[in-house]
Amino acid sequence: MKVVIAIDSFKGSMSSIEAGEAAAAGIRKVYSEAKTKVYPLADGGEGTVRALAQGLGGSLENVTVTGPLGAPVVCEYAIWEKRNIGGSGRIDFVGKEMMAVSENASVVENTSIIESKRGYKNEKKCGKTAIIEMAGAAGITLVPPELLNPINTTTYGVGEVIKDAISKGCRNFIIGIGGSATNDGGIGMLQALGFGFMNKNGQPVSFGARGLEELETITDTYVIPELKECEFRIACDVTNTLCGEQGASAVYGPQKGATPSMIMQMDKWLAYYAALAKEKFPKANAKQAGTGAAGGLGFAFLTFTNAVLESGIKIVLEETQLEEYIKDADLVVTGEGRLDRQTAMGKAPIGVAKLAKKYGKTVIAFAGSVERDARECNEHGIDAFFPVLRGITTLEEAMKNENAKRNLADTAEQVYRLWR
Numbered sequence: 001m002k003v004v005i006a007i008d009s010f011k012g013s014m015s016s017i018e019a020g021e022a023a024a025a026g027i028r029k030v031y032s033e034a035k036t037k038v039y040p041l042a043d044g045g046e047g048t049v050r051a052l053a054q055g056l057g058g059s060l061e062n063v064t065v066t067g068p069l070g071a072p073v074v075c076e077y078a079i080w081e082k083r084n085i086g087g088s089g090r091i092d093f094v095g096k097e098m099m100a101v102s103e104n105a106s107v108v109e110n111t112s113i114i115e116s117k118r119g120y121k122n123e124k125k126c127g128k129t130a131i132i133e134m135a136g137a138a139g140i141t142l143v144p145p146e147l148l149n150p151i152n153t154t155t156y157g158v159g160e161v162i163k164d165a166i167s168k169g170c171r172n173f174i175i176g177i178g179g180s181a182t183n184d185g186g187i188g189m190l191q192a193l194g195f196g197f198m199n200k201n202g203q204p205v206s207f208g209a210r211g212l213e214e215l216e217t218i219t220d221t222y223v224i225p226e227l228k229e230c231e232f233r234i235a236c237d238v239t240n241t242l243c244g245e246q247g248a249s250a251v252y253g254p255q256k257g258a259t260p261s262m263i264m265q266m267d268k269w270l271a272y273y274a275a276l277a278k279e280k281f282p283k284a285n286a287k288q289a290g291t292g293a294a295g296g297l298g299f300a301f302l303t304f305t306n307a308v309l310e311s312g313i314k315i316v317l318e319e320t321q322l323e324e325y326i327k328d329a330d331l332v333v334t335g336e337g338r339l340d341r342q343t344a345m346g347k348a349p350i351g352v353a354k355l356a357k358k359y360g361k362t363v364i365a366f367a368g369s370v371e372r373d374a375r376e377c378n379e380h381g382i383d384a385f386f387p388v389l390r391g392i393t394t395l396e397e398a399m400k401n402e403n404a405k406r407n408l409a410d411t412a413e414q415v416y417r418l419w420r
Contacts, residue, residue: 056320
């Protein structure tokens with residue numbers, strides 16, 4: 001019996017790998033010989049760095065960068081070195097180690113290659129990959145509510161994280177851009193990478209969206225030379241354009257502290273910035289879907305770097321090569337902290353379920369809590385779902401790590417008794 005387990009984190013309670021290992025433990029209580037494989041799962045948002053680092057054998061790095069308000073913050077990101085797959089081999093995962101296993105022997109080669117199907121075009125560049133959440137350097141959770149103001153918040157720290165990863169040999173990047181506190185069109189990030197955004201006096205513009213108001217000239221004379229070697233996969237699940245009624249300022253400005261008058265100003269500034277960028281970089285397209293993500297950071301990546309915008313869950317599923325193992329599985333297990341209608345709209349467990357249904361596999365899901373509208377998940381590939389709470393308890397007790405793992409293991413055990 002082969003069981004593939006890919007469960008998203010139970011936020012504040014269990015990591016993705018902890019949840020998967022708990023489910024595996026419950027299954028093995030019923031059938032000790034079950035072959036369970038646990039994979040990290042995330043959707044490109046919060047928790048992606050730790051999930052992929054832990055699940056794929058990557059290392060966690062910490063770097064002090066400029067925070068959204070200009071004060072230093074410590075940002076955590078991951079570096080993952082991919083290993084060569086010779087012949088008809090495939091990547092396998094044993095515990096927390098990533099190993100390349102051929103069909104005939106468990107030979108590991110510590111060389112670097114990434115298949116083109118994962119979005120990387122040049123195999124010579126494919127050694128270390130940096131996994132970054134922009135929210136770790138410019139996220140809304142880093143700004144006290146009373147100080148939220150996108151006129152002032154900057155993405156400069158995001159560029160500093162990228163520079164740090166480049167200095168450590170990374171040329172491939174997976175970057176989640178959800179949860180931003182910014183609306184600066186990504187110029188802060190680009191300034192950190194060496195682009196010049198100058199005012200009428202030839203001086204660098206201010207941090208934040210205010211810098212867009214001051215902007216007169218864009219230069220690329222001092223861009224770090226390694227940037228042209230880098231490729232970026234941007235985890236982006238929004239389709240907003242840079243400007244207009246569905247643009248970055250109008251849709252996301254209010255939650256970042258923007259007033260109606262600020263929204264009108266910032267939208268005008270972003271439009272001017274886009275026009276100026278297009279003069280120097282003809283591929284600039286402010287009307288492209290996703291350019292409004294993270295206050296225009298999507299536009300910055302697409303215009304000034306070698307980047308593509310992709311679904312976060314798509315990136316994670318490809319990088320973990322989950323499909324290769326689902327093909328041979330007898331059962332697929334997924335889940336997340338809370339199952340509801342939003343899950344059915346395309347969150348990580350549905351990504352797993354759709355992949356499993358491609359091969360006609362049975363899918364069950366576990367969750368900390370299940371809302372009534374979660375039955376919509378049954379229409380999107382999850383055959384049955386189960387809450388893991390075992391009795392009346394407080395939220396605090398239910399979310400304790402040891403309690404959550406025990407509850408999930410116990411529930412998985414009972415469900416698997418039916419499966420057998």
